[in-house]
Amino acid sequence: MTIIEPDFKTSPEKYSEEEKVKLRAKGLKEDSLGIYNSLRDFSREDIEKEISIIVKSFGIYLEFHRDKMKSAGLKDWIYMIRVAIPGGGPITGEQWRVIDEISNKYTISDAYTGNPQPSIKLTTRQDVQFHHIKKRDLVNVIREIAESKLITLNGCGDNVRNTIACPISKYFETFNSNEIALRIAKYFRLPSQLYVQVFEINPEFLKNEDSFEYADNLLPRKFKIAIAGVIKKGNEYVIDNCVEVRANDIGIVPIVESGKVISYQIYVGGGMGENNSYPSFSALALPLGTVSEGDLIKVLDSIVSIYQEWGDRRNRHWARFKYLVYKMGLEWLREKIREYSGIELGPIKEVKFSKELHLGWTRIGNKLAYGIFVENGRLIDNENGKIKSMIRYIMDNFNIKLYITPNQHLVLAEINDSEKELIEKVLKEFGYGYRNGKPYSTLRIRSAACVGFPTCKLSFTDSERFLPKLIDELERRGWANVPVSIGISGCVAQCSRPASHPISWIGSGYELYMLKIGGGEDSLGEPLIDWEENAIYLYQVPSNRIADVTEALLELYEMNKDISNDAGTVFKTLGNKKIIEWLKNHHKTKDLMRPYKFDRKIDGYREYHLLLEKRLNEVSKYR
DSSP states (O other): OOOOOOOOSOOGGGOOHHHHHHHHTGGGTSOTTOHHHHTTOTTSSSOOHHHHHHGGGGTEEEEEOHHHHHHHSSOOEEEEEEEBOGGGOOBOHHHHHHHHHHHHHHOOBSTTTSSOBOOEEEOTTSOEEEEEEOGGGHHHHHHHHHHTTOBOTTSSSSSBOOOEEOSSGGGGSSOOHHHHHHHHHHHTOOOOHHHHHHHTOOOGGGOOSSOOOOOTTOOSSOBOEEEOEEEEETTEEEEEOTTOGGGSSEEEEEEEETTEEEEEEEEEOOBOOOOTTTTOOOBOOEEEEEEOGGGHHHHHHHHHHHHHHHSOSSOGGGOSHHHHHHHHOHHHHHHHHHHHHOOOOBOOOOOOEEOOOOOEEEEETTEEEEEEOOGGGEEOEETTEEHHHHHHHHHHHSOOEEEEOTTSOEEEEEEOGGGHHHHHHHHHHTTTTEETTEEOOHHHHHOEEOOBTTTOTTOSSBSTTTHHHHHHHHHHTTOTTOSOOEEEESSTTOTTOGGGSSEEEEEEETTEEEEEEOOBTTBOOEEEEETTTTEEESSSEEGGGHHHHHHHHHHHHHHHTTSOSOHHHHHHHHHHHHHHHHHHHOTTTGGGOOOBOOHHHHHHHHHHHHHHHHHHHHHHHTO
């Protein structure tokens, strides 16, 4: 199959229709498309296509209730609003009260419990999402959010998205990743003129003296930045990779010597998203070089500027930064950074990561923090605990700070020792810590899913609603406390970073999922490809058979865990051939093991490995 090449530094006459729409929006500086009136036109529940493209940058997604589409054949138009919270917080009690009240007034739906309930969604980018908003409430919701000094600008769209960071690194004094996330987010904030005009909000707290200069058509696609943290375990400083820096367009990792940060290592070119219609691929970010704190923003500006100028604006499936990095190479990018910024990046350093979920009690200085597990990031009251009401109660009655983690959980910070028992009493009274009457299992706590059906219009199938039931079944079969995690995504966009888990399932059709295997700290899970046979196995597994395949893989891990404590390493070491052979002979899975000839997917991953080999040679050159 011929691999279609990206069109880097696209000539304007070749721009896609989406790029032309963005140009007409003139960099979000004036209402040239009539957004103000469109959002107030209640004669229709949806909005014009070109308006829907632009308001993504305001944190608004046009969606429809897909369960109702299946049953009634009609599009029940709804909206998702995303609040960008750099570094996950801190969120004050007053701000959380606004968030909770908005959900109570505007998000009531039966999609997640079967009974109409309000809910709040936390995301892997430390955002807050409100689902099931109706058009008549859009302007009011965003205005109420702004009044609490939170904003939805940069929540979605072709810009630098919410900058994520370790939420508790700052409490270990060595490195305040949260403060740097706030600084980066402010620098890359979109122009606020049109946002202020459309939603009639106070512009005072949105003023930026120094900021990135976006083009009239913004960036070619979304752009994600993540900052690792530094925490202390005993006498050792550990680089906390709760943000999974290598899954981002840019990853920033502090280099620590003798308890002090001496520089930052920049990683470039990560991203999970794929496209089934083209030979695209997921990729890990590669180390590019080191930079001083004084030059950090300048280097980030140059990288985003290079992407803004060189990214593909003809084919959106090739427009992500990772394709520019992997195709053009690290030497090219280092030279461009020197050209744009005048800064020569330092040598690449060896870095060892440790991924922390920040759950349970943690000593932070002279105070405490408590990490709350939120299954798949959905705060809601149901038979397994009134978790949404619990957070509201805590924030109303304790003078503490709240943070969203990059794994869709919450951290209550700055708790006095004298309040520990009171907090534990509240957790118990609201039913926290149990599902189906049993304590949260290791498997459940480690696993994660994105939203999927019924709201995400990109999703092929269920994700958030599917994973808890899958884990219920695996717990019933005796796998509750296996030290493995499962990632689920409803589509190939993979917002929940499923391929960073040893076992992941990616929506490939309605109630159908493709296996990715072998994810971990330094590797991405990939489809089960037999390279000699040129075929993918387990590309479309029915939802009612996912437990069988997952159980067979967990059995394989248990038989081979002497290789490593990390399940992803075990699967990578065994390799696809042995995994395929095991599943072909397993009584629960052998009937599913039919080869699938999906050339585009195979070609994409073949190209990724060829390019990766070249880029790793470049990495060794700059060490």
